[in-house]
Amino acid sequence: MAPPPPLVGDAHGNYRVHIVGNSVGKGLADLLGVPFIPLDTLFWKPGWKQSTNDELRAKVEQALANAPNGWVVDGNYHSKIGTVVEDQSTDVICAFSSLPGCQNNTDAPALTGLDPPLALYLPRVIWRTFLRLLRLREPCSPGCSEMVSEVFFSRESIVWWCITQHRIVRERESARMAQIGIGIGSDVDKQKMRRIGGWGEELRAWFRDVKRMLQCE
Template sequence: MKKINVVGTSATGKSTFSKALAEKLGLHYIELDILFWLDDWQECPDEIFFARIEAEMAKAKNGYVIDGNYTRAIPVKWAEIDTVIWLDLPFPINLYRSIKRTVSRSKSKQDLWPNSNNQDSLWRMFGPNSMVWWMIKTHKKNRNKYLKMMSAPEYQYIQWIRLKTPKEVEQFLAQLDSYEYVV
């Protein structure tokens, strides 16, 4: 496990997990949202987004942990990938986390990424472009998509790890402490 992509529906804890995983394994952490989102919720054009991903991957001489889905970027981000870790948590957990995270971020008015002015807001939480609504719309769709990908012939070279509960996520990270990982 040296070139990893952590995927899952919004609010599964991808970023928290990915940062911890990268630290434990001594790998470069790449957050796709930072590379994708521009100010005022504008999306980065694909050619620039893909170039940013490639540049981050090139920096990672010992390997990397990519945090994020972005199906359009699969040809780039999975060009050399060896492992996909899918955080496939139950819908009620995702819904709770999504609402909690949005409310917390709305109160703090913190920028979501250091390179943009994007913030969560309670107004946005109830709008058609809210992260909560996005999670609701994509939870089942993402599950079906990753189930198909796991068995697709073109992705058989990838080691798939599916973690379905918060306890499995914690146990996976904890087991990494029980042996020395050499990069």
Template sequence: MSGPRRILVYGVYGAGKSTLAARLAERLGLPWYPVDDLLWQPGWVEVPVARQRSRIEGICQRDRWILDGAYHGWRDVPLARADLVVGLDYPRWFSFWRLLRRTGRRLVTGEEICNGNRESLGSVLSHDSILVWHVFAFARARRRMRAWQRDPYGPPVLLFRSPAELDRWLAGLPRR
């Protein structure tokens, strides 16, 4: 297969990382490993970081993969092996709106997120709310993606500023 075989999709909460990872997996025939499934146990119990890292190392040792995120305790692992980083560098208002819309839908439908976990009104209104996380993580995620793009020693980084830009790029990718 020509083209990237190990892809890290990155962006702030609600940008569309998982949706993009699923689209890339379908288009390129690569296996996608949803990060939320690897990080959260039932009841929103976080997997210990050392175990997260071990799981990610196991995936990243493979020849083909897509991950839809990279977090503090193991971010270096996929970056060291990725052929490509796809960054969703959308405006803050846009990604927050997407997150708000998705969270509302999940509250209404009871949609499972991972390992039996679901959004609840209590979680959305708590200090650990994903909406709060978005507010505080947005600038860091943006700086991180842009720094990766400037790093001559890291993997190539494509930053997309809008869904239209992303769609144009996706349309040009080969199908499996």
């Protein structure tokens, strides 16, 4: 059986990609030549003020409408905006760390290894957060500089979110993969989901496959 393509796209060679997991979106958007749309930037207002669900959905819908030839959306605000991104996407990429026995192929067995252990990626999240605290990395949204009190003592912090939402996200994305995974999905009309390793050779190999695919178009 032939391996699935690195991206599905539409019948006109346009790619609307939703990235879930480790951030690979900017590099992919640059490669495809389409706008990069990070949902964190749309959600957070200066001073760490949150957009309402209606505000966020309107911002997302407008951003997608402004990119008719394709886009790469990074982030997952399913509880706030529903499936507005997923419904319009041609591809849903789960970019997570590779785990033994869970390589990306059409013969993949159970989806228990969809996400990396919390102990693996939480230190990486903390490290990126420290870089933002030291102003060595751009904030997730303009006017939203990291503060020690927010990072470690707020329930809105990314560190707290990772700890409390890890199992919830794992179960939700496993269910989506079971339905719309290429080669193994149960919904054959909407198979557009791929799982790739968020770090290491698997991710690099996938980017090489995308480049070769674009060169052949």
